[in-house]
Amino acid sequence: MAYDEQKQQETYSFPAQYGTKHAKHMITGSVDNFKNKVRDVLKNIRKLKWNWTGHIMRTTKKKWTKDVLEWYLRNGKRKRGGEIKRWEDDLPKGWRGSTRDREKWQKLGEAYVDRRPD
Incomplete structure (x- = not known):
């Protein structure tokens, strides 16, 4: 059977x-x-991450969260096996400039949430 x-x-x-x-x-x-x-839960998590990223990058204020988002570990060391996966590695290239244009950001967000290519 x-x-x-x-x-x-x-x-x-x-x-x-x-x-x-x-x-x-x-x-x-x-x-x-x-x-x-x-x-659906994973999709919702990706959507919240996308919206939060756009919100933080559009702000003109000097915020701790934005500093943390842009911070890289620069001690020259990495773990054995390759590059350390950064938070922004999950986002498409050129995403920082795209946050200013809300319509484009929303379209990219739909593709990101559904895991479609750009």
Whole structure:
């Protein structure tokens, strides 16, 4: 029997402590549903990261967060095995200048959140 044939819809019910009103409602889900929810959380995290980056880079004030974002470790040492992955390595090239143009930044953000190429 193949895995797809074995896969069944799993059903969960609320505990009795929530009362009969809530016990009538059943939560149905499957492994695929769970994976989609995990992907949605990751997508939301990427969206928040993107929006925060744009907000910080557009500010004209001297802020500690902007200094930390632009800071690099310059002691000349790195761990064995290659370059240290920096926070901004996840963002596309030329992203600092793109933050000023909000429309372009939003379009790039949609591609970043969905993990599409530029």
